[in-house]
Amino acid sequence: xxxxxxxxxxxxAGRRPRYGSMSRDRQWALRWSYFFLVLFAIFFLLPPIYxxxxxxxxxxxxxxxxxxxxxxxxxxxxxxxxxxxxQYLIFFRNSAIVSVFVVSITMLISVPAAFALARxxxxxxxxxxxxxxxxxxxxxxxxxLPLFKMFAVFNEWTGIQLINRWWVLLIVYxxxxxxxxxxxxxxxxxxxxxxxxxxxxxxxxxxMQTLTKIFIPVAxxxxxxATIFAFTVSWAQFLYPLAFTTSTDQLVLPVGIITTLIxxxxxxxxxxxxxxxxxxxPPLIIYAFLMDYYIxxxxxxxxxx
Amino acid sequence: MVDAAxxxxxxxxxxxxxxSLRKAMQRKSTVAxxxxxxxxxxxxxxxxxxxxxxxxxxxxxxxMERFVGLSNFTFLFNRQTFWLVxxxxxxxxxxxxxxxxxxxxxxxxxxxxxxxxxQRKWRGMLLVPWVIPPAMSTLAWLWLFDPSYSAFNWVLAIxxxxxxxxxxxxxxxxxxxILVNIWIGxxxxxxxxxxxxxxxxxQLYEAAEIDxxxxxxxxxxVTLPMMRNIIAITALFSLIVxxxxxxxxxxxxxxxPIDMTHVFATWSFRxxxxxxxxxxxxxxxxxMVPILAIAAIFILRDITKRGSEV
Numbered sequence: 001x002x003x004x005x006x007x008x009x010x011x012x013a014g015r016r017p018r019y020g021s022m023s024r025d026r027q028w029a030l031r032w033s034y035f036f037l038v039l040f041a042i043f044f045l046l047p048p049i050y051x052x053x054x055x056x057x058x059x060x061x062x063x064x065x066x067x068x069x070x071x072x073x074x075x076x077x078x079x080x081x082x083x084x085x086x087q088y089l090i091f092f093r094n095s096a097i098v099s100v101f102v103v104s105i106t107m108l109i110s111v112p113a114a115f116a117l118a119r120x121x122x123x124x125x126x127x128x129x130x131x132x133x134x135x136x137x138x139x140x141x142x143x144x145l146p147l148f149k150m151f152a153v154f155n156e157w158t159g160i161q162l163i164n165r166w167w168v169l170l171i172v173y174x175x176x177x178x179x180x181x182x183x184x185x186x187x188x189x190x191x192x193x194x195x196x197x198x199x200x201x202x203x204x205x206x207x208m209q210t211l212t213k214i215f216i217p218v219a220x221x222x223x224x225x226a227t228i229f230a231f232t233v234s235w236a237q238f239l240y241p242l243a244f245t246t247s248t249d250q251l252v253l254p255v256g257i258i259t260t261l262i263x264x265x266x267x268x269x270x271x272x273x274x275x276x277x278x279x280x281x282p283p284l285i286i287y288a289f290l291m292d293y294y295i296x297x298x299x300x301x302x303x304x305x
Numbered sequence: 306m307v308d309a310a311x312x313x314x315x316x317x318x319x320x321x322x323x324x325s326l327r328k329a330m331q332r333k334s335t336v337a338x339x340x341x342x343x344x345x346x347x348x349x350x351x352x353x354x355x356x357x358x359x360x361x362x363x364x365x366x367x368x369m370e371r372f373v374g375l376s377n378f379t380f381l382f383n384r385q386t387f388w389l390v391x392x393x394x395x396x397x398x399x400x401x402x403x404x405x406x407x408x409x410x411x412x413x414x415x416x417x418x419x420x421x422x423x424q425r426k427w428r429g430m431l432l433v434p435w436v437i438p439p440a441m442s443t444l445a446w447l448w449l450f451d452p453s454y455s456a457f458n459w460v461l462a463i464x465x466x467x468x469x470x471x472x473x474x475x476x477x478x479x480x481x482x483i484l485v486n487i488w489i490g491x492x493x494x495x496x497x498x499x500x501x502x503x504x505x506x507x508q509l510y511e512a513a514e515i516d517x518x519x520x521x522x523x524x525x526x527v528t529l530p531m532m533r534n535i536i537a538i539t540a541l542f543s544l545i546v547x548x549x550x551x552x553x554x555x556x557x558x559x560x561x562p563i564d565m566t567h568v569f570a571t572w573s574f575r576x577x578x579x580x581x582x583x584x585x586x587x588x589x590x591x592x593m594v595p596i597l598a599i600a601a602i603f604i605l606r607d608i609t610k611r612g613s614e615v
Contacts, residue, residue, distance in 0.1 A: 030419060037427055040412050040431065041430050043488070044434050047449060048433060048445065050456060067459070068454065068456040069456060112341070120333050120340075122334035122338050128341065130605065131348060135348050138352060139545065139570075139593070141549045141593070142590050142597075144574075145583050145590060146587060149369070149583050150355060171351070175347065175352055207337075232438075236439060238439070238551070238552045257444070258440065269451075276444045280436075287436045291429050295428075295496055298435075
């Protein structure tokens with residue numbers, strides 16, 4: 001049957017087989033795409049999965065010469081121990097307080113500033129917008145030493161101790177979050193049609209009312225993206241807390257795990273991985289639920305503005 | 306009469322000046338300035354001032370009592386570790402950014418290739434390394450690289466390959482640091498490139514196909530020119546972040562073995578905070594400025610250019 005059909009098709013329409021081969025090419029391209037995507041997904045997800053595997057093991061199983069990629073005797077002992085350890089809960093609390101405050105401070109500073117820069121031109125506003133962007137490009141590794149010395153001098157002058165207090169982080173984290181949050185909010189605000197705020201002003205709204213009643217509701221996706229950004233940055237920051245805080249009751253999560261769970265040369269890997277996984281959980285959960293906002297914030301820095 | 310005549314202009318002037326003050330307060334530019342004031346204060350007090358202050362610090366001696374001019378810099382120039390740090394920082398940043406860009410580009414193409422309804426899921430999975438705080442994920446890598454229990458070495462042993470000293474040997478340690486860097490940064494490139502790929506109009510590809518362009522030609526003459534801007538900006542962004550990176554090296558190797566993986570950030574921390582020599586540490590970190598400045602200038606040029614196009 002098939003033998004009969006082929007010559008007919010070939011004779012009937014010369015171009016037909018080419019279409020067939022092209023769609024076959026496409027199918028192969030698709031298969032290869034999936035194949036490589038699986039490979040890359042394994043590479044990208046391996047460390048977090050291994051964190052989970054290790055966190056479910058006892059110390060005895062970790063040091064045994066068995067297959068490290070499999071859990072033979074799963075246990076939640078590591079989780080129980082960490083979640084009842086006062087110290088770990090203090091780190092978690094410090095991190096949570098710092099992040100919530102930093103997010104609030106960031107939004108309070110950057111939303112009005114972005115509105116002013118996007119809509120109400122004033123002397124030097126264009127320079128300031130560029131300056132905001134440049135500030136975002138200054139890494140924390142350049143500023144931690146002068147800031148450290150500044151806080152020490154501040155202590156000499158006023159007697160207010162900033163070093164080794166968790167709230168010093170409330171002062172320094174906004175330098176990382178505010179510039180970028182302002183920058184992406186400028187982009188979102190600038191994309192709102194001018195007619196909208198002109199209409200509000202004609203109706204007698206003040207600038208503050210225009211911001212709170214029109215711009216914030218309309219640019220809500222941008223606001224959420226900026227909030228997520230501020231949260232993830234302040235949750236993940238490692239250098240500033242490592243340099244500025246040392247007492248165990250002042251540490252935030254990343255520094256706390258690294259300085260207290262690693263005791264001398266003894267690594268309790270089960271607990272370290274559990275701590276790291278729990279520390280990674282809040283950003284991961286936010287990402288899982290608000291992925292689109294997260295990604296729009298990520299791409300906004302370079303595609304908007 | 307006289308009294309009234311005298312007092313009247315006075316009063317008028319007073320109300321006028323008060324109302325002009327109120328007017329000035331209600332003027333658009335004044336309101337705008339006050340709205341931006343916290344931002345300006347933050348940038349001036351906590352970014353610009355410390356940046357200038359570190360220039361000043363770099364000219365002091367260790368106890369920060371005496372002005373020593375440029376002797377911190379000449380001291381660094383005569384130290385071999387400093388040149389090692391310069392070399393390693395450049396190697397790390399360039400290698401890592403090139404591979405991040407390559408992997409990001411390739412993965413973005415694969416994600417773009419598959420049917421649209423599955424893309425979200427894959428994109429979501431592939432961005433996970435970027436979402437986990439770097440300090441946490443580097444700990445997982447440290448455990449994967451553990452000298453006695455390395456899970457990678459266990460797999461290699463199945464194939465009869467000798468254990469690899471992931472963080473013990475200087476060259477392997479450099480490789481490991483770069484690998485972790487790529488792992489964390491590649492998803493960011495993937496997301497940016499995917500967004501750029503989606504913005505290339507489909508008609509351009511159809512037109513190219515009708516003109517008989519093959520896959521490479523479509524890539525070279527359509528995709529790359531359309532994405533040029535995003536590729537440049539993403540790479541420059543990443544160059545800054547990678548060059549100034551602290552977390553990965555600090556946690557994975559802490560600069561060892563024998564300073565063979567130190568970069569500017571980790572070495573200035575070692576010297577400035579742990580060694581207690583803040584001026585010397587500040588001098589070390591100041592050497593990042595030229596490269597950061599060059600990258601920043603290029604980014605700014607691209608962004609303002611795009612701004613004027615719109």
